[in-house]
Amino acid sequence: xxxxxxxxxxxxIQGINDAMWTMLAEDENVLVMGxxxxxxxxxxRATEGLYEEFGKERIxxxxxxxxxIIGTSIGLAVNGFxxxxxxxxxxxxxxxxxxxxxxxxxxxxxxxxxYTAPIVIRAPYGAxxxxxxxxxxxxxxxxxxxxxxxxxxxxxxxxAKGLLIESINDPNPVLFLEPMxxxxxSRVEVPEEKYTIKxxxxxxxxxxxxxxxxxxxxxxxxxxxxxxxxxxxxxxxCEVIDLRTxxxxxKDTIAASVQKTGRALIVHEAPATGGVSGEVMSVINDTSFLxxxxxxxxxxxxxxxxxxxxxxxxxxxxxxxxxxxxxRSISF
Numbered sequence: 001x002x003x004x005x006x007x008x009x010x011x012x013i014q015g016i017n018d019a020m021w022t023m024l025a026e027d028e029n030v031l032v033m034g035x036x037x038x039x040x041x042x043x044x045r046a047t048e049g050l051y052e053e054f055g056k057e058r059i060x061x062x063x064x065x066x067x068x069i070i071g072t073s074i075g076l077a078v079n080g081f082x083x084x085x086x087x088x089x090x091x092x093x094x095x096x097x098x099x100x101x102x103x104x105x106x107x108x109x110x111x112x113x114x115y116t117a118p119i120v121i122r123a124p125y126g127a128x129x130x131x132x133x134x135x136x137x138x139x140x141x142x143x144x145x146x147x148x149x150x151x152x153x154x155x156x157x158x159x160a161k162g163l164l165i166e167s168i169n170d171p172n173p174v175l176f177l178e179p180m181x182x183x184x185x186s187r188v189e190v191p192e193e194k195y196t197i198k199x200x201x202x203x204x205x206x207x208x209x210x211x212x213x214x215x216x217x218x219x220x221x222x223x224x225x226x227x228x229x230x231x232x233x234x235x236x237x238c239e240v241i242d243l244r245t246x247x248x249x250x251k252d253t254i255a256a257s258v259q260k261t262g263r264a265l266i267v268h269e270a271p272a273t274g275g276v277s278g279e280v281m282s283v284i285n286d287t288s289f290l291x292x293x294x295x296x297x298x299x300x301x302x303x304x305x306x307x308x309x310x311x312x313x314x315x316x317x318x319x320x321x322x323x324x325x326x327x328r329s330i331s332f
Contacts, residue, residue, distance in 0.1 A: 005191050005192075005193060006191065006192040006193070007189045007190065007191055007192065008189070008190055008192055009187040009188065009189055009190070010157040010161075010187060010188065010190045011157055011183065011184045011185075011186070011187055012154065012156060012157045012160045012178070012179075012182045012183050012184070012185075012186075013044055013045060013046055013183040013184060014157060014190075015154075015156075015157030015158065015159075015160040015161040015164075015190055016046050016122075016160050016161070016164060016178065017045075017046055017047065017048060017049070017050075018161050018190065019160065019161040019162075019164035019165045019168070020032060020046075020047065020050060020084060020164070020168075021049070021050065021053070022161075022165060022194050023082075023165060023168045023169075024050065024053075024054050024058065026194070027082065028058075029080055029081045029082050030058070030081075030082045030083075030084065030168060031058050031059075031060060031076065031081055031082070031083045031084065032047055032050060032058065032059045032060065032083075032084045032086070033059075033060040033061075033062050033069060033072070033073065033083055033084070033085055033086070034047075034060075034061075034062055034069055034085055034086030034087070034088065034122075035061070035062055035063075035064055035069075035086070035088050036061065036088070037050075037051075037059060037060070037061060037062075037086050038050075038051040038056060038059045038060065038061040039051055039061065042086065043088055043124075044124060044180070044183055046086070046122070046178075047059065047086070065095075066087060066092055066093060066094075066095040066096040067095045067096045067098065067099050069085050069086075069087075069096065070085060070096040070099040070100055070104065070119070070121065071096075071099045071103075073085045073104075073119045073121075074099065074103050074104050074107070074117055074119065077104075077107075077116070077117040077118050077119050077173075078107060078115045078116070078117060082118050082119075082120075082168055083119050083120070084119075084120045084122060084168065085119060085120070085121050085122070086121075086122045086123070087121060087122065087123040087124075088124070089123065089124055089125070089131070089134070089135045089136075089137075090123040090124060090125030090126075090137050090138075090139070090177060091125075091134035091135055091136065091137035091139075092134065093121070093123060096121075097142075100121070100143075100146070100149065100173070100175075101146055103117075104117045104119055104148070104149065104173045105117075105146050105147065105148030105149045105173060106148060108148065108172070109148070116171040116172065117172070117173050118168075118170060118171050118172065118173070119173045119174070120164070120167045120168055120170075120173075120174045120176050121173065121174070121175050121176065122164075122176045122178060123175065123176070123177055123178065124178050124179075124180045124183075125137065125138055125140075125177045125178065125179065125180065125217075126138050126177075126179045126180055126181060126217060126218050126269060127181075127269060127301075127306045127312055127315060127316050128180070128181040128218060128312065128313075128316055129180045129181060130309045130312060131180070133305070133306075136180075136306040136312075137305075137306065138268070138269050138270040138301065138306075139270065140153065140175075140177060140246055140270060140276060141270060141274055141275050141276050143175050143247070144246050144247040144249075144276055144279065148172065148173065149172065149173045149174065149175055149247070150167070150170065150172055150173070150174045150175070150199055150200075150245065150247055150248065151174075151175045151177065151245065151246040151247040152167055152174055152175070152176050152177065152199060152244065152245050152246075153177045153179065153216045153217040153243075153244060153245075153246060154178070154179075154182075154217075154244065155179065155182055155216065155217055155218070155220040155221065155242055155244070156182065156186065156188050157186075157187065157188050157190050158188050158189065158190050159197060159203070159242075159244060160178070161190055161195070162195050162196050162197030163176070163196075163197045163199065163244065163245075164176060165194060165195070165196050166196040166197055166198065166199055167199065169196070170199065174199070177217065179217040179218035180218075181218040181221070182217070182218050182221065185221065186221075197244075199245050199248070200245045200248040200249070200250055201244070201245065201250055201253075202241050202242060202243045202244055202245070202250035202253040202254070203241070203242045203244055204239065204240070204241055204242075204253070204257075205220065205224060205240040205241070205242050206224070206227065206238065206239060206240040207239055208227075208237040208238040208239035208240070208261065209237040209239070209260070209261060210236050210237045210238065210261055210263065210330060211236070211237075211238050211239065211261050211263040211264070211265060211326055211329055211330060212238075212239045212241060212254075212257040212258050212260070212261045212263065212264045212265070213227065213238055213239065213240050213241065213264075213265045213266075213267060213322070213326070214241045214243060214254065214257075214264065214265070214266045214267070214280050215240070215241070215242060215243070215266070215267040215268065216242055216243045216244060216246065216268065217268075217269075218269065219267045219268055219269055219317060220240070220242045222267070222316075222317060222318065222319055222322060223240055223267050223319075223322055224240060225319040226319035226320075226322035226323045226326070227240055227322075227326075229319060229323060230323045230326055230327070234327075234330075236326065236330055238326065239257050239260070239261055241253060241254070241257055243280075246276050249279065249280070249283065251283045251287065254280060254283050254284065254287070254288075255283065255284070255287035255288050258284050258287075258288040258291060258292070259287075259288050259291045262291050262292060262293040262294075263292070263293055263294050263329045263330065264280075264281075264284055264292070264296045264297070264329075265296070265297040265298070265299065265322070265325050265326060265329055266280045266281065266296070266297070266298050266299075266300075267298075267299045267300070267317050267322055267325075268300055268301070268317070269300070269301045269315075269316050269317055270300065270301055271300065271301050271302060271303045271304070272298060272300035272301070272302075272303060273303050275300055277298045277300060281296050281298075284296055293332070294328075294329045294330075294332035295329075295332065297325040297326075297328060297329045298325075299317045299321050299322050299325045300317065301315055301316065301317070302315060
């Protein structure tokens with residue numbers, strides 16, 4: 001007898017909360033720690049209700065000390081716990097950079113496999129919510145260059161829940177980046193039961209024949225808007241790939257898509273120089289160069305910090321900029 005899966009429509013923030021609730025209930029070694037994650041339920045309410053359900057020994061309010069949050073998480077992780085550490089904003093992670101780079105990512109190698117550091121570092125990130133300086137940084141490339149840590153970026157509630165549960169179960173440290181623009185921008189059907197999404201596997205959001213567009217996080221939404229518009233206006237068929245995991249990257253899906261369409265565009269809001277788009281271009285060059293009909297295009301943020309509110313929308317890749325890049329590639 002087949003049992004139907006119960007579904008519910010959730011925002012991304014609810015999907016994240018649901019994932020943590022699921023794992024806290026299943027495994028007593030899972031802990032949540034960070035600034036205001038307990039009594040207040042987090043600045044975005046991602047941890048709302050967890051303190052009341054699981055108590056102060058598992059939902060831990062910490063001092064305002066990011067290096068201390070990660071340092072403590074490393075100690076807990078090598079002793080059998082599975083800490084979920086929240087950075088209140090991604091731009092606040094820099095004081096913890098040393099702990100992540102020199103300890104969390106190297107524990108497995110340093111101990112010759114005796115210890116691992118199963119830490120999930122959650123961080124709201126990205127521009128578009130008119131936050132103050134340092135609150136909107138998109139510096140994921142700093143961490144994809146760090147062997148030993150996985151970098152995950154969901155774009156909707158379904159992916160957020162499945163990817164976060166998989167990240168908590170992973171024996172390696174995982175940086176779980178949560179695009180703030182996606183927190184409450186939409187609702188999607190999410191299973192009530194536990195499920196996982198494999199890390200390192202991209203999602204084909206839309207199949208197409210003429211150009212492959214690669215993106216992640218909040219830019220997936222902007223890209224889908226651009227594709228919908230240009231396909232209505234012109235006889236163009238676009239394939240949209242949401243990478244979801246930036247490290248390890250799904251090179252097979254990238255190659256298969258470019259070899260099908262012969263054109264490629266990468267969209268991300270981080271600055272272009274040194275951005276993850278360069279690595280995607282490298283994958284395309286290594287696997288699919290002879291399939292290309294036009295140069296690979298990029299639409300990225302500018303090589304500046306995220307600007308003040310009044311200029312923020314000029315900084316972020318827009319559907320219009322994405323459409324123009326698609327047009328350049330198609331008409332080359």
